[in-house]
Amino acid sequence: MPISFASRLDQVETSAIRELFKLLGKPGIISFAGGFPDSAMFDVEGIREATQRALSEEPGSALQYGATEGYPALREQLAGYMALRGAQGIQPEDLIVTTGSQQALDLVGKTLIDPGDKVIVEGPTFLATIQCFRLYGAELVSAPIDADGVQVDRLEQLIAEHRPRLVYLIPTFGNPSGATLSLQRRKRILELAVEHQTLIVEDDPYGALYFDAPPPASLLALSAQVPGSRELLVHCGSLSKVLSPGLRVGWMIAPPALLAKATMCKQFSDAHTSTFAQATAAQYLRAGRMPATLERVRAVYAQRARTMGEALRAELGGAIDFVQPHGGLFIWARLTGAGGKLADGSAFARKAIEQGVAFVPGAPFYCAHPDPATLRLSFATADEARIREGVARLGRALDA
Incomplete structure (x- = not known):
């Protein structure tokens, strides 16, 4: 007898990125497709030392079941880490540890979204968020962005029109857009949250990966300047892009009532994030190695981003348009069709694979009204x- 699946699965489909990875086994292929940090950048020695300290200083608790809210030592360290990043006054009890920030987003969906609820997201936005919120029955509304992030005037209109359950944003070095929300727009969004009593979810996995000047302060940090906004803000953070994805350590900072419900739902899901991973992360943060690690990673990614930008301009010229990123892992680009060249991202991706290079077409990153000419390129892992060779192959693919 065929298995009958839950109807909510009708709302989602397999990730286009995961499907693309199946094509990457071709020998010699250069991939700009993944959203991964470079494994060569991992501070293996520092993580090894942190692991050894966790096992020698706290073996019983590091290897045992733990509190759903998170390992106490890690919650303490994360509160301190947030203070260093400008969010003052965060206490350990203000956050819960999640299995990557992806679980934090899933907990937002579980605790807040009923079928039919409106949720505003950026267009484009993180593909997994689109899938996650749709799984819980959300009706997604797309808010347009530009180089300075979400267009706040348009966002205000959409909030007034749809009265959404929440607004989900990646304000700093967005995935896939690479865009960074300006300081003026950040403050206005917090004001809108208070004016419309609308919950804002800030996803911030890339904020520490700036290349030159630091980006504007996070919405969480700025909320102290807008009375009433902290109570309408959820902040999701992660060590995946700055330390190691394999540790699966993320966190959620939210109003107490929401944290309590999220903790209850997490109990049903995985009981708690790996205590061993949490103890390791706590030891690493306590050792004070993160600033040096970030400095090295920023320098490498900054140079790779510059190299990719220069190569794209040299090899594709006016056939591609993009804003040079100031941080993060991605260049978001648009095919212009100049000179009669191809202007469809999906068709271009297929031609690129034939030339031995991969990227992700942009259309899947939109919840509605996709721009088929767009594409996402990651410069992090090459x-x-x-990068130069891969972009040269893109040039050949566009001419094919």
């Missing part, structure tokens, strides 16, 4: 020589 060195400069492979």
